[in-house]
Amino acid sequence: MSRKPSKRSNVENNDPKELNLVPYLDIVTNIIMFMLVTTTSLGAVGIINVAAPKYGGGGGGGSGPEKPQLNLSIAITEKGFFVMATGGVLPGIEKVAEGEKAAVGKPTIPKNDNRIACMEMKKGEEAPCYDYLTLTKRMTEIKKQYPDETKINLTADPAIPYNVLIKTMDASRENTLELEEGKPRPLFFDVVLAAGL
Amino acid sequence: MMGSVKPSSNNAVDIGNDVLLPDKGESSGESTKRPKKSRVVVREYPLNLTAMMDMMTIILVYLLKSYSSDPTNIQASNDLTLPMSTTHFKPEEAAAVAITKKGILVADKTVVELKNDKVNIADKGGKEDSMLITPLLAVMKTEAEKQKMIAKYNKKEDFKGLVLIIGDKMVPFRLLTEVLYTVGQAEFGQYKFAVTMENP
Numbered sequence: 111m112s113r114k115p116s117k118r119s120n121v122e123n124n125d126p127k128e129l130n131l132v133p134y135l136d137i138v139t140n141i142i143m144f145m146l147v148t149t150t151s152l153g154a155v156g157i158i159n160v161a162a163p164k165y166g167g168g169g170g171g172g173s174g175p176e177k178p179q180l181n182l183s184i185a186i187t188e189k190g191f192f193v194m195a196t197g198g199v200l201p202g203i204e205k206v207a208e209g210e211k212a213a214v215g216k217p218t219i220p221k222n223d224n225r226i227a228c229m230e231m232k233k234g235e236e237a238p239c240y241d242y243l244t245l246t247k248r249m250t251e252i253k254k255q256y257p258d259e260t261k262i263n264l265t266a267d268p269a270i271p272y273n274v275l276i277k278t279m280d281a282s283r284e285n286t287l288e289l290e291e292g293k294p295r296p297l298f299f300d301v302v303l304a305a306g307l
Numbered sequence: 308m309m310g311s312v313k314p315s316s317n318n319a320v321d322i323g324n325d326v327l328l329p330d331k332g333e334s335s336g337e338s339t340k341r342p343k344k345s346r347v348v349v350r351e352y353p354l355n356l357t358a359m360m361d362m363m364t365i366i367l368v369y370l371l372k373s374y375s376s377d378p379t380n381i382q383a384s385n386d387l388t389l390p391m392s393t394t395h396f397k398p399e400e401a402a403a404v405a406i407t408k409k410g411i412l413v414a415d416k417t418v419v420e421l422k423n424d425k426v427n428i429a430d431k432g433g434k435e436d437s438m439l440i441t442p443l444l445a446v447m448k449t450e451a452e453k454q455k456m457i458a459k460y461n462k463k464e465d466f467k468g469l470v471l472i473i474g475d476k477m478v479p480f481r482l483l484t485e486v487l488y489t490v491g492q493a494e495f496g497q498y499k500f501a502v503t504m505e506n507p
Contacts, residue, residue: 131356131357131360135356135359135360135363138360138367142370145371145374146370154503155501155502155503155504156392156395156396156398156501156502157394157398157399157499157501158394158396158499158500158502159396159497159498159499160499160500161496161497161498162491162496162498186480267480268479268480268481269479269481271476271477271478271479271480272474272475272477272478272479272483273476275480275483276500276502277390277392279392280393280394286393303484303487303498305438305484305488
C-alpha cells in the first residue's frame with residue numbers, strides 16, 4: 111500500500127505566489143509625484159472673446175430705417191482713456207473755479223494720480239494708474255442711453271501693456287457694482303480690437 | 308476572523324491568526340499553581356498592496372487624462388504671467404499661440420525669438436513697420452491646413468479659425484496686434500485671450 115501524500119505539504123507547494131507589487135507601486139508613486147510637481151498650473155484659466163475688425167459688410171437693403179450706429183471706441187494712451195463714438199470724442203470733465211467744464215484735447219478719463227485710489231482699485235498698478243472705476247461709470251451712463259448696443263472697439267498706444275488692455279475690457283464689459291437679476295450689469299461685451307494708434 | 312473572539316473547544320483564544328494556547332498543566336487540574344506559560348504565535352501580516360495600487364493607478368490615469376486634454380496646458384514661468392480678469396468663460400479647444408518675454412511659441416515650440424519685446428526685422432521680411440511675422444505665418448498656415456484636413460474627415464470638427472492667445476501681461480500692444488494680424492492672415496479670425504480668472 112502506497113503512502114498517501116501529505117495534504118499539507120501538497121497545499122503549501124501549490125500555493126500560488128502573489129505578484130510582487132512593490133516595484134510597480136514605486137514606479138506609479140514616482141510618476142504621480144513627477145506629474146503633480148510639473149503641472150503647476152497658473153490657477154483657473156479663463157478666456158475673453160475678441161473679434162477682429164470687419165470691413166465692408168452692410169448693404170443688403172434691409173426694411174425700415176437704419177438705426178445710427180454708436181461705434182463706441184476706447185483708445186488707451188499714456189495719458190488715459192479717450193472715449194469716442196460717432197460724432198466725436200467724448201470730452202473729459204475738468205474742475206475749474208466756476209464748477210466743471212469740458213476738457214478739450216485731454217483724455218476723457220485721465221490717469222489717476224491718487225496713490226490710495228489706485229490701490230483701492232486693486233489692479234496692481236502704481237500711481238498714476240488708469241481709472242477703471244470711472245471708465246465703468248461712464249460706460250454705464252452710455253449703456254443706459256443705448257441699451258441695445260453691445261459692441262465696443264478697443265485700440266491703444268503701441269507700448270501699452272496687455273495687462274491694461276485686459277483691465278479695460280473688464281471695466282467696459284460689465285459693472286460689478288450694479289447687479290441686474292443677481293448678476294453684474296452687462297455693458298459692452300462684444301470687443302473688437304483695432305490696430306494701434 | 309481578525310479581532311473576533313471565537314469560542315474554542317480547548318479554550319484557545321483566536322485573535323486574528325494568532326492563537327493563544329493554554330498551558331497543558333492548567334487543564335490537568337493540579338492544585339499547585341505555577342506561573343502561566345502561554346505560547347504566543349506571532350505571525351506577520353503582509354500589507355495588502357492591491358487596494359493601494361488600484362488607488363494609485365486611478366490617480367495616475369486621472370492625472371494623465373487631465374494633463375493631455377486640457378486645451379490650455381500652460382506652464383507657469385517667469386516669462387509668462389497671465390493677466391487677471393473678471394471673465395467667466397472657460398477655455399475651449401483652439402490653436403494656442405503663446406507670447407512670452409522671450410519668444411512666440413506655437414504648440415510649445417519657439418517660432419520667433421523676441422528681443423526687448425520686439426520681433427527681429429529679419430522675421431518681418433526686412434521691414435520694421437511690417438505687421439506680418441513670416442515664420443509665425445508659415446506655422447499657422449500649416450496648422451490651418453491640418454485643422455481643415457481633420458474637418459474634412461470628421462464633420463464634428465469644423466474649422467472655426469479659433470486661436471487662443473496666451474500672452475504675458477507685459478506684452479506691448481504693438482506686438483499683440485502683429486501676432487493677431489499674422490494669425491488672421493492664416494485664416495484664424497476668432498481670438499480668445501487666455502487670462503487668470505479672479506473669481507473662478
